[in-house]
Amino acid sequence: MLEDKSPKKTELSSLGEFGLIEHLTRNFSLEQSTSVKGVGDDAAILQFGDRQSVISTDLLIEGIHFDLSYVPLKHLGYKAVVVNLSDIYAMNAMATQITVSVAVSNRFPLEALEELYEGIASACAIYNVDLVGGDTSSSTKGMLISVTAIGEVEKGNAVYRKGAKANDLLVVTGDLGAAYLGLQVLEREKEVYKVNPKNQPDLSMYSYLLERQLKPEARKDIIELLQKLEVRPTSMIDISDGLSSEILHLCKQSEVGCNLFEEKIPLDPTVIAGCEEFNLDSSLVALSGGEDYELLFTIGQDDYEKIKGNPNFTVIGHMTEAKEGAHLITRANTKLKLEAQGWNALN
Amino acid sequence: MLEDKSPKKTELSSLGEFGLIEHLTRNFSLEQSTSVKGVGDDAAILQFGDRQSVISTDLLIEGIHFDLSYVPLKHLGYKAVVVNLSDIYAMNAMATQITVSVAVSNRFPLEALEELYEGIASACAIYNVDLVGGDTSSSTKGMLISVTAIGEVEKGNAVYRKGAKANDLLVVTGDLGAAYLGLQVLEREKEVYKVNPKNQPDLSMYSYLLERQLKPEARKDIIELLQKLEVRPTSMIDISDGLSSEILHLCKQSEVGCNLFEEKIPLDPTVIAGCEEFNLDSSLVALSGGEDYELLFTIGQDDYEKIKGNPNFTVIGHMTEAKEGAHLITRANTKLKLEAQGWNALN
Numbered sequence: 001m002l003e004d005k006s007p008k009k010t011e012l013s014s015l016g017e018f019g020l021i022e023h024l025t026r027n028f029s030l031e032q033s034t035s036v037k038g039v040g041d042d043a044a045i046l047q048f049g050d051r052q053s054v055i056s057t058d059l060l061i062e063g064i065h066f067d068l069s070y071v072p073l074k075h076l077g078y079k080a081v082v083v084n085l086s087d088i089y090a091m092n093a094m095a096t097q098i099t100v101s102v103a104v105s106n107r108f109p110l111e112a113l114e115e116l117y118e119g120i121a122s123a124c125a126i127y128n129v130d131l132v133g134g135d136t137s138s139s140t141k142g143m144l145i146s147v148t149a150i151g152e153v154e155k156g157n158a159v160y161r162k163g164a165k166a167n168d169l170l171v172v173t174g175d176l177g178a179a180y181l182g183l184q185v186l187e188r189e190k191e192v193y194k195v196n197p198k199n200q201p202d203l204s205m206y207s208y209l210l211e212r213q214l215k216p217e218a219r220k221d222i223i224e225l226l227q228k229l230e231v232r233p234t235s236m237i238d239i240s241d242g243l244s245s246e247i248l249h250l251c252k253q254s255e256v257g258c259n260l261f262e263e264k265i266p267l268d269p270t271v272i273a274g275c276e277e278f279n280l281d282s283s284l285v286a287l288s289g290g291e292d293y294e295l296l297f298t299i300g301q302d303d304y305e306k307i308k309g310n311p312n313f314t315v316i317g318h319m320t321e322a323k324e325g326a327h328l329i330t331r332a333n334t335k336l337k338l339e340a341q342g343w344n345a346l347n
Numbered sequence: 348m349l350e351d352k353s354p355k356k357t358e359l360s361s362l363g364e365f366g367l368i369e370h371l372t373r374n375f376s377l378e379q380s381t382s383v384k385g386v387g388d389d390a391a392i393l394q395f396g397d398r399q400s401v402i403s404t405d406l407l408i409e410g411i412h413f414d415l416s417y418v419p420l421k422h423l424g425y426k427a428v429v430v431n432l433s434d435i436y437a438m439n440a441m442a443t444q445i446t447v448s449v450a451v452s453n454r455f456p457l458e459a460l461e462e463l464y465e466g467i468a469s470a471c472a473i474y475n476v477d478l479v480g481g482d483t484s485s486s487t488k489g490m491l492i493s494v495t496a497i498g499e500v501e502k503g504n505a506v507y508r509k510g511a512k513a514n515d516l517l518v519v520t521g522d523l524g525a526a527y528l529g530l531q532v533l534e535r536e537k538e539v540y541k542v543n544p545k546n547q548p549d550l551s552m553y554s555y556l557l558e559r560q561l562k563p564e565a566r567k568d569i570i571e572l573l574q575k576l577e578v579r580p581t582s583m584i585d586i587s588d589g590l591s592s593e594i595l596h597l598c599k600q601s602e603v604g605c606n607l608f609e610e611k612i613p614l615d616p617t618v619i620a621g622c623e624e625f626n627l628d629s630s631l632v633a634l635s636g637g638e639d640y641e642l643l644f645t646i647g648q649d650d651y652e653k654i655k656g657n658p659n660f661t662v663i664g665h666m667t668e669a670k671e672g673a674h675l676i677t678r679a680n681t682k683l684k685l686e687a688q689g690w691n692a693l694n
């Protein structure tokens with residue numbers, strides 16, 4: 001009964017996150033007539049009646065996904081909801097409900113959970129979603145938060161990672177890299193605090209970076225704007241792991257290549273200043289930093305006129321035939337193969 | 348930034364699981380027109396088009412909800428799915444999809460996750476549900492599994508915890524207490540193993556008890572049977588925490604009382620024998636043991652003829668006016684107040 005039934009040992013790290021879930025779910029097929037889209041996109045799509053529901057779920061773990069020594073619980077609750085809503089919007093859908101399960105060890109008093117739920121309530125109010133389920137339980141270590149988001153989209157309107165065509169334009173919303181730099185500021189202050197707990201640092205110059213890290217927003221406004229502009233992206237994804245990783249997801253699932261232009265990547269001035277201070281390459285931060293929760297999508301060239309000049313959008317490249325591969329065209333006009341480095345590139 | 352923002356400290360244990368989630372969600376209201384039923388039942392109900400979707404979610408934590416020293420990973424995967432499906436069936440709905448998120452520390456090799464997903468696949472095949480989403484990530488300690496189940500039900504057919512009327516009959520499916528006794532056998536064998544790892548115990552006499560604990564089934568068949576018999580329960584819940592706790596949920600939400608007859612509680616002969624061996628009271632085990640995943644429901648007296656004599660069902664009591672309270676009528680004809688002891692009663 002207690003023998004080791006797994007004599008073969010393959011290190012999980014040898015597969016990587018995306019390889020792992022693909023491997024584990026390779027034999028699962030969709031049998032239900034209501035299952036439209038399963039594993040492998042930002043969210044799943046289910047067809048109930050004439051509307052489609054969209055489902056996305058995320059498990060956040062203290063010490064892996066967040067550090068309570070500098071993340072206020074209210075912000076954590078807010079962010080846990082927002083990152084899930086972002087996946088729903090990335091399907092061109094509107095989020096409608098969430099469920100939240102929380103587990104905590106006995107070091108947390110009720111007031112800590114109240115703060116967390118204040119943040120959850122705040123996100124629910126701002127994004128107009130209802131909390132409809134979930135539970136609380138004990139954990140052996142730290143805090144765990146599992147959020148499932150549900151949304152809806154009219155049949156035919158969902159946008160997948162698959163769908164980009166060669167010559168489509170690659171568009172990103174907002175600016176990139178600030179969330180990662182915000183994390184660098186917080187990590188540095190944590191070290192300072194360890195040495196001198198009485199130090200009260202002035203972090204006001206980093207307020208944009210910190211806000212992007214601690215209290216990110218999901219781009220519900222963009223989904224509404226695209227509808228108003230009558231632009232239907234050919235493919236879409238949200239930027240949680242970093243620009244290069246997300247571009248490669250679009251390329252792989254759409255079976256296309258891509259040319260990304262370094263000089264086009266939108267950077268906030270505080271990101272450029274912060275990169276100088278931390279001695280980081282700002283393009284690398286944008287490409288690999290992640291957690292920006294902006295939307296990355298492709299549109300047909302015909303739609304360019306509709307988005308041209310809108311400050312929400314930046315065209316950063318175009319898709320190519322698959323055989324051409326995915327490349328970054330640097331400011332020096334060198335062509336580099338795009339690689340999904342995610343966080344690893346910066347560690 | 349790093350100061351303690353929660354000077355008030357209230358121990359979570361002072362509220363209990365049900366009190367806690369009620370407290371934390373007391374200020375959340377349902378604003379979306381598609382939100383039919385939120386927190387506080389076995390599952391949430393959403394209205395998309397003419398069909399209703401049902402959503403339930405559960406977070407399982409190693410060391411809290413399962414012990415990998417005696418639970419095979421394949422069974423764990425199976426059970427993690429089944430306990431969520433049980434919540435969907437408890438709404439009189441059919442489960443259609445699940446999402447699964449798993450986090451593991453680096454002590455787990457790929458083969459361990461493969462075993463877990465074998466069990467998940469097996470449950471998906473047997474209950475005819477599709478895995479449509481989820482992810483894998485790292486944990487700082489042990490294994491965590493978060494499952495969200497989605498189902499559907501025709502408008503007007505969902506059965507809530509609320510709805511029982513005075514004089515309705517209280518009905519339970521299958522038999523109770525075996526899952527708890529199975530756990531006792533496993534805990535005992537774990538202690539034996541610690542002393543003598545080479546001991547190969549013969550557990551064949553406990554096979555029913557062990558199966559109920561390690562590989563429980565959800566009562567999809569009962570939902571199909573009730574439909575065939577044209578019986579629509581007035582209220583329903585699944586038995587995860589123990590009979591007495593679930594009865595009190597029905598009473599509270601339906602605003603009724605209850606008389607439960609000890610002599611009517613269905614017990615398998617192996618449960619009676621096991622209770623003698625472990626020196627436990629079999630009624631207490633059935634009332635407080637939990638994890639049986641049977642269905643508990645109420646029906647109008649007019650429906651009695653339809654279920655009479657069916658071996659799947661046992662009438663164990665009847666509902667009363669709320670002011671009469673909830674009571675256990677013992678074999679000695681004593682009337683005891685029913686209390687939600689859950690696991691605590693047996694620890």
